[in-house]
Amino acid sequence: MKLVIFDVDGTLVDSQGLIVASMCQAFAEEGLQAPAREAILGIVGLSLDVAVFKLVPECALAQRVRLVDGYKAAYMQLRASQGAAQSSPFYPGAYEALTRLRARDDVLLGVATGKSRRGLDKLIAGHGLEGYFVTTQVADDHPSKPHPTMIETAMLETGVAAAETVMIGDTSFDMDMAAAAGVTGLGARWGYHDVTRLSAASQLIEDFGALDGALEQVWELQS
Incomplete structure (x- = not known):
């Protein structure tokens, strides 16, 4: 998996x-x-x-x-x-990408966020994402990013090894967390941090249309 x-x-x-x-x-x-x-x-x-x-x-x-x-x-x-x-709209292609990945029988989806549990639950309900994520790591339960425990706990909960795990985020905190956990970090160019801050990313992706190909490249290199 x-x-x-x-x-x-x-x-x-x-x-x-x-x-x-x-x-x-x-x-x-x-x-x-x-x-x-x-x-x-x-x-x-x-x-x-x-x-x-x-x-x-x-x-x-x-x-x-x-x-x-x-x-x-x-x-x-x-x-x-x-x-x-309305207050937190999807980025273009985000919902479609989640739906494509969820449909695969070899992929599990997770979240690692600075949100609270209540905030994440509200967002998931508001966007109809119930059942999409098998592991959800929030600020209530962990030290702040870039500490690696969110990713480490997600791997423990799913039984997936670091080599098969990818973290996708838009900030240096996400990419530094991925590096600290020993997993691949894909940096989102469309987010809140300038790309110059994403130096710990293994690869930068332009949009959600490029995500599937980037993931396949990561997993091919790991195999």
């Missing part, structure tokens, strides 16, 4: 509008100037407490905790008002 693990935000779905708006609202409630859009998108993928620390390391712990809570509340409110499909 082969295991394909996907990051979510910036890889499967484009949730940047929701993320930026939620972070700006959290900062406004604390009377702080929000970071630049580029800075906010640069921390997508990290666990939320780590992300906020990177944005405002000078803030006291209590204020960073309030920023985290404020972000969560704003995110849930905005998502509820817009719906998951």
Whole structure:
């Protein structure tokens, strides 16, 4: 069996509008100037407490905790008002690629995301992806990316070896996590990190139309 693990935000779905708006609202409630859009998108993928620390390391712990809570509340409110499909739409070809891979009897699908369990469950339900992923690793249960435990746990749960496992993501955190876990990392050029930050990727892919061929190339080289 082969295991394909996907990051979510910036890889499967484009949730940047929701993320930026939620972070700006959290900062406004604390009377702080929000970071630049580029800075906010640069921390997508990290666990939320780590992300906020990177944005405002000078803030006291209590204020960073309030920023985290404020972000969560704003995110849930905005998502509820817009719906998951509108606030976090699929990238072109993402759903079709997932469906093609799910139909294969030699491939298992997984997720490794900085989202919470509740956030991932809402997204999966909102996009009709119930049953697509046999393993889902979230920030609630692991150290922040790029620590490798999300991938390591996914491999343990599925019984798939590192040589047959591929991580697909758009950030340096995803590619560094893949390298730390000893698996192949495919970097998504369409996401939130500039491609110059994806140096740990084994290969960069332009779009979901190129995914199947890239996977076959990886597995052919491993065989």
